[in-house]
Amino acid sequence: MFKWLKKKTVPRIEEFDMIAPVKGQVVSLEEVPDPAFSTKAMGEGIAIHPTEGKVIAPFTGKVAHVMEKSKHALIIEHESGVQILIHVGINTVSLKGQGFHPHVQTGDSIKAGQLLMEFDLNAIQRDGLPIITPVIVPDGQEMISHVEILEGSSTSPDVPVLRVHLKA
Template sequence: MIWKWKNNKSAKTSETISVVSPLTGTCVSLEEVPDEAFAQGLMGPGVAVIPQEGRLVAPIDGTVVHLIKSHHAVMIEHASGLQLLLHIGMNTVSLKGQGFTPQVQTGDQVAVGQTLIEFDLNAIVSAGYPVITPVIVANAAEQPWESHPTYGNVEAGLGTIMKVSLPK
């Protein structure tokens, strides 16, 4: 399934946005995601986090522009126009929302570190799904966003996993 969020807005500024980790775990390259669309960057540039706990937090201040019905993914838009897709695990849409508890809804304003979705990490693993979670610049096709990742151990709501900007 390919996610595309259409937005007629163009980016408002050329600022650099620091994207903090939405999860506690290990930040890795998208190439490690066991899904071609994510791994090859077809969904957009970004990073992935292998979570150690089941709490997804806001990596930027912004607006929840889309909470996926099965609660396994959410999209947030920053005031600059940057849109991030946070997709918990691979093929987790098949769980039909089981094990996912949203703490926000579409239209909510969120701040960095605010809990977006709580999820049962063990249930996802037990169901046979990878828990690796892509963090994608969702509107890279509409805007020439540049992303600069930082890999390694991360804590939810702290530390930059990616800096994103529009070229000047």
């Protein structure tokens, strides 16, 4: 009678793939000119030299956080609970939001491929800041077994760049 009251269970996944959230050339984190990223102090991931000023959702999930004042970074959450940091440029917090145009807010649901943010590549470079964009799986997420970096040097919407393996 009250079947609708039963808690729905989400199928347990062992891993998920993530497409690149930014078009461009994929490079290792070691190439990022900021030791917080290049030493992997924040977590594992990749970096992208963007060729277009757009950030898209690399998977379906929700927006965990948009940096409200600086607008230069997003934290998004996969349905498994895993969070990903997308940090556009280096030291771009200093721009105080200039040149960044988020299309989502904290708490929004997102679908893979959805436009999350636009940013002005030229404005960032005019200010002398690197446009390289780290995509990080932050450390400290207990459900993660390990992060696998997939082969490929340029991004494509149908080719995954990261595979996140979850603990059993």
